[in-house]
Amino acid sequence: MTEALECQLLVIGGGSTGAGVAWDAALRGFQVILADRGDLATGTTGRFHGLLHSGGRYVVRDPGGARECARENVILRRVASAAIEDTGGLFVTTPLDDLEYADRFFASCPAAEVPVEEISPAEALRREPRLTPAVRRAFVVQDGSIDSWKLVWSCAQGAKQLGARILPYHPVTAIVREGDRVIGARLHDLRSGGDVEVRAQCVINAAGAWSGQVARMAGCEVAVRPGKGVMVAINHRLADCVVNRCHMTGDGDIVVPSHSVSVIGTTDTPVEDPDDIEPTAEEVAKMMTAGDVLLPGFSRSRALRVWTGARPLLPKTATVGDDREVSRSHTVIRHAQRDDLGGLISIAGGKLTTYRLMAEDTVDAACAELGVERTCTTAETPLPGSTGRNYYRLPDHQADFEKGRADNPMVCECELVSRSDLLAAARRNPQVQIDDLRRVLRIGMGPCQGGFCAFRTAAILHGQKEYGRSQANAGLRAFVQERWKGQRPVLWGQQLRQAQLDAWIFQGVLDIEHMPT
Amino acid sequence: MNTDALVIGAGTAGLIAATRLAQGGLRVLVVATGEGCLPLASGTVDVLGYAPGPVKSPLGALPGLLDAHPEHPYRLTGAAGLEQSVAWFLQVAAPLGYEGELTRNRWVPTVLGGLRPTALVPRGMAAADLGGGGEVLIAGIRGFRDFHPALVAENLCQATAAPAAAIQARAIELDWPGSAGDLVPFRLARRLEDAGIRRSLATQLRPKIGSAAAVGMPAVLGRETAADIHADLERRLGVPVFEIPGLPPSLPGLRLFDCLRRALRDAGGRLLLGSSAIAATHHQDTLDSVTITQASRPVEVSAGFFVLATGGFVTGGIVREPDGRLREPVFGLPVHGLAPGQQPFGDEYLSEHPLDRVGLSTDANGRPLGAAGAPHAVNLYAAGAVLAGALPWREKSGEGLSLATGWHAAEAILGCRREDVA
Numbered sequence: 001m002t003e004a005l006e007c008q009l010l011v012i013g014g015g016s017t018g019a020g021v022a023w024d025a026a027l028r029g030f031q032v033i034l035a036d037r038g039d040l041a042t043g044t045t046g047r048f049h050g051l052l053h054s055g056g057r058y059v060v061r062d063p064g065g066a067r068e069c070a071r072e073n074v075i076l077r078r079v080a081s082a083a084i085e086d087t088g089g090l091f092v093t094t095p096l097d098d099l100e101y102a103d104r105f106f107a108s109c110p111a112a113e114v115p116v117e118e119i120s121p122a123e124a125l126r127r128e129p130r131l132t133p134a135v136r137r138a139f140v141v142q143d144g145s146i147d148s149w150k151l152v153w154s155c156a157q158g159a160k161q162l163g164a165r166i167l168p169y170h171p172v173t174a175i176v177r178e179g180d181r182v183i184g185a186r187l188h189d190l191r192s193g194g195d196v197e198v199r200a201q202c203v204i205n206a207a208g209a210w211s212g213q214v215a216r217m218a219g220c221e222v223a224v225r226p227g228k229g230v231m232v233a234i235n236h237r238l239a240d241c242v243v244n245r246c247h248m249t250g251d252g253d254i255v256v257p258s259h260s261v262s263v264i265g266t267t268d269t270p271v272e273d274p275d276d277i278e279p280t281a282e283e284v285a286k287m288m289t290a291g292d293v294l295l296p297g298f299s300r301s302r303a304l305r306v307w308t309g310a311r312p313l314l315p316k317t318a319t320v321g322d323d324r325e326v327s328r329s330h331t332v333i334r335h336a337q338r339d340d341l342g343g344l345i346s347i348a349g350g351k352l353t354t355y356r357l358m359a360e361d362t363v364d365a366a367c368a369e370l371g372v373e374r375t376c377t378t379a380e381t382p383l384p385g386s387t388g389r390n391y392y393r394l395p396d397h398q399a400d401f402e403k404g405r406a407d408n409p410m411v412c413e414c415e416l417v418s419r420s421d422l423l424a425a426a427r428r429n430p431q432v433q434i435d436d437l438r439r440v441l442r443i444g445m446g447p448c449q450g451g452f453c454a455f456r457t458a459a460i461l462h463g464q465k466e467y468g469r470s471q472a473n474a475g476l477r478a479f480v481q482e483r484w485k486g487q488r489p490v491l492w493g494q495q496l497r498q499a500q501l502d503a504w505i506f507q508g509v510l511d512i513e514h515m516p517t
Numbered sequence: 518m519n520t521d522a523l524v525i526g527a528g529t530a531g532l533i534a535a536t537r538l539a540q541g542g543l544r545v546l547v548v549a550t551g552e553g554c555l556p557l558a559s560g561t562v563d564v565l566g567y568a569p570g571p572v573k574s575p576l577g578a579l580p581g582l583l584d585a586h587p588e589h590p591y592r593l594t595g596a597a598g599l600e601q602s603v604a605w606f607l608q609v610a611a612p613l614g615y616e617g618e619l620t621r622n623r624w625v626p627t628v629l630g631g632l633r634p635t636a637l638v639p640r641g642m643a644a645a646d647l648g649g650g651g652e653v654l655i656a657g658i659r660g661f662r663d664f665h666p667a668l669v670a671e672n673l674c675q676a677t678a679a680p681a682a683a684i685q686a687r688a689i690e691l692d693w694p695g696s697a698g699d700l701v702p703f704r705l706a707r708r709l710e711d712a713g714i715r716r717s718l719a720t721q722l723r724p725k726i727g728s729a730a731a732v733g734m735p736a737v738l739g740r741e742t743a744a745d746i747h748a749d750l751e752r753r754l755g756v757p758v759f760e761i762p763g764l765p766p767s768l769p770g771l772r773l774f775d776c777l778r779r780a781l782r783d784a785g786g787r788l789l790l791g792s793s794a795i796a797a798t799h800h801q802d803t804l805d806s807v808t809i810t811q812a813s814r815p816v817e818v819s820a821g822f823f824v825l826a827t828g829g830f831v832t833g834g835i836v837r838e839p840d841g842r843l844r845e846p847v848f849g850l851p852v853h854g855l856a857p858g859q860q861p862f863g864d865e866y867l868s869e870h871p872l873d874r875v876g877l878s879t880d881a882n883g884r885p886l887g888a889a890g891a892p893h894a895v896n897l898y899a900a901g902a903v904l905a906g907a908l909p910w911r912e913k914s915g916e917g918l919s920l921a922t923g924w925h926a927a928e929a930i931l932g933c934r935r936e937d938v939a
Contacts, residue, residue: 281841285839285840288839299839409660409661409662409699409700410662410699411662419662452764455628455629455663455764456662456663458668459665459668460662460665462665462667462668462671463665463667469668469671469672469675472668473629473672476629480866481865481866481867483866484865484866488862491837491861492837492838492839492841493837493838496830497830497831497833500829500830501557501765503873504557504831504910506866507867507911508558508559508909508910508913508915509559509627509628509762509763509764509765509767510627510628510629510631511627511629511633511913512629512631512867513867513911514567514631514633515629515631515672516672516675516676
């Protein structure tokens with residue numbers, strides 16, 4: 001059965017860019033439909049290290065990119081504060097780094113509008129005691145930690161409140177053309193099994209690392225080159241602020257505090273297929289060793305899991321013809337001008353910190369495509385939940401939890417998730433899977449990686465009427481399998497012990513292998 | 518410090534070996550870093566449940582298992598040793614009323630509502646065998662996060678693993694009287710010593726029993742006085758009550774730990790917890806002493822015999838380094854079971870992982886082999902999950918292996934002593 005929908009803008013891709021476009025366009029009064037092949041923010045957006053750039057990482061090699069980050073950083077702190085932890089950041093010169101680079105770094109910040117303050121190595125060590133005592137220079141910047149899931153959901157929620165439709169688990173199966181115009185797309189609803197035909201005045205390809213695939217469905221090219229980056233989560237916060245090496249950039253030179261863990265990143269390896277980005281043991285070893293340079297003893301700490309993301313890199317040579325290079329870091333392609341194919345706009349490149357600007361540029365192009373003039377207001381309009389400077393703080397969660405503690409069993413000890421949190425999330429989304437709850441509530445993201453909470457979660461969800469016995473059994477198995485993928489490369493020492501304890505629970509006690517389906 | 522036998526590890530294998538040795542007249546000291554694995558265990562004695570299909574009779578399936586896996590630790594005891602160790606265990610664990618046969622597995626419910634094959638069960642699970650089908654009432658406690666009766670009951674009704682006849686299961690959730698607070702297994706077990714609590718639960722339960730032949734409850738029915746609590750509930754309800762073991766900490770496992778510790782003490786053995794073995798001294802092919810930590814100080818313990826029962830990865834008996842190297846931390850024994858370059862893990866979580874089989878190789882007497890392929894020391898034995906060759910959770914063989922190999926190590930040592938005396 002095919003359902004027919006109509007809208008002005010169909011956005012393909014529910015990462016930060018697509019959700020940002022949906023929010024921006026909805027604010028400008030467009031009727032919007034947003035579709036993603038999976039849940040929101042499960043591509044590159046949900047698979048990065050969580051850094052809200054100060055711009056410091058680009059001041060020397062790309063001052064324009066740095067300026068963009070610095071400006072967006074200020075804006076996001078105003079409009080998306082609930083998704084941000086105001087950790088601040090440090091750039092430190094280790095004995096392996098060139099002292100001359102530190103001078104260039106410090107000198108380049110003002111021109112790039114990146115606020116910076118030098119502090120003494122002693123002061124840096126006072127603030128971050130685990131920092132290498134051999135630190136030679138230290139600079140404070142406005143880095144932050146951003147929860148990309150929260151960010152994307154608030155964009156989607158805001159758009160929805162303004163009438164947008166959000167369609168997760170709806171992969172595009174065809175881009176529908178009428179002559180030299182794109183007039184919509186065909187989607188497949190993975191949950192109902194039906195098809196959806198969407199007619200749109202303009203289709204926006206915001207599929208990031210997958211945008212080449214989407215463009216090909218329309219018969220044109222977006223020469224996106226996916227770049228694989230590997231990240232490793234450590235079981236607690238080794239530093240409370242973002243710690244960067246002050247050098248020209250390299251592998252494993254940044255450690256970001258993210259909720260209750262630290263994340264180290266990253267690498268950049270070109271890949272053909274953004275879905276084929278398995279991390280290797282060598283990459284993990286490289287991250288662990290690199291961590292020791294900034295935080296001695298890093299390689300002996302307990303790695304929880306490893307994951308990779310695919311950056312949507314767009315080589316400069318790809319932007320030919322009438323492309324308007326709107327930014328140093330991202331490109332909006334109006335296929336009407338480049339390929340004589342109306343009704344299709346692609347956005348590629350960019351980074352999470354500049355997602356809002358990317359969305360603004362994209363919706364500007366859509367306005368031009370539709371021949372209307374509507375002003376962007378995302379820089380002034382707070383996202384739902386953000387009231388300006390109401391930053392996320394790690395201890396607040398603990399305090400909230402303690403308030404409702406009595407008569408509200410704790411489902412996940414690692415991340416302090418209660419039964420009522422779980423039920424509230426299930427009420428908001430009756431079709432919710434345990435893995436979706438991981439992104440919403442951080443279920444299964446702590447040291448036990450789901451060993452204790454996965455069973456409880458499945459059983460509590462089963463008490464909800466939309467979630468039957470089979471779903472509980474299958475959901476539990478699927479979740480355990482999903483968690484397994486990211487653990488395999490870091491199973492040694494204490495985390496292997498944990499994984500074996502989990503195996504004891506799942507196989508020995510619960511015997512999930514022989515559950516009825 | 519001096520003793521006849523030093524046992525390292527206080528899990529099932531260590532406590533079994535130590536108790537058997539102490540009963541055989543040796544002065545025995547057990548040192549262990551922690552309380553071993555029993556707080557994690559279900560309290561059942563799983564001997565062989567899958568090989569790889571469901572096993573009806575552990576004894577019957579044993580020859581096939583050993584043909585397929587000649588390195589399996591059950592080769593040390595064979596069927597005869599296994600039977601003797603089980604007979605001995607049933608006596609030692611008599612206070613907990615263990616029962617069962619090696620010729621017939623029982624099918625007991627999990628907290629997910631699946632059925633799990635096991636050979637021996639404590640009295641509290643005597644009525645848990647649902648292999649023959651039947652009608653049961655599953656009673657949970659509202660607010661207890663580790664037990665969800667509706668899911669247990671619905672899954673039991675679909676159980677296809679073994680039962681000859683269908684299971685009819687219903688669910689009820691009981692209100693815990695008084696302030697709930699955090700309902701965790703220890704707290705529930707302690708509070709159930711209060712007859713008032715039991716009366717309240719029984720009052721809620723009784724009208725719901727109907728034609729159910731038994732009532733299944735979470736395995737939190739007390740620790741020291743579990744037998745009394747269980748008997749009292751059965752008396753109040755008029756039908757058998759069985760416990761369903763769940764997530765750690767496991768009361769049935771802890772009761773077995775208490776029981777074995779008491780048997781060891783009664784036989785004159787000593788148990789030193791919070792004490793790790795850190796070094797060893799040799800004299801030619803004989804192990805002279807092991808250095809342990811006691812109150813954070815090193816103490817040298819000389820002994821005639823040593824048993825290494827430190828377990829697998831879970832309890833730190835085997836360690837995997839970041840570069841993939843495997844080591845046995847007390848004696849530095851070579852860890853076998855993974856060929857050079859072999860991938861340690863399968864792709865699917867539930868696929869068989871080669872790493873799960875790794876451990877120590879031994880001679881026929883259970884003495885671990887050193888780098889040269891000969892026993893590391895003539896008076897060092899290994900038992901339990903530290904041994905190579907088994908997949909305890911997949912096979913459902915963990916406690917059986919620990920029991921049989923722990924008992925076997927003790928028998929080998931007692932045999933040596935008899936030879937020396939002769």
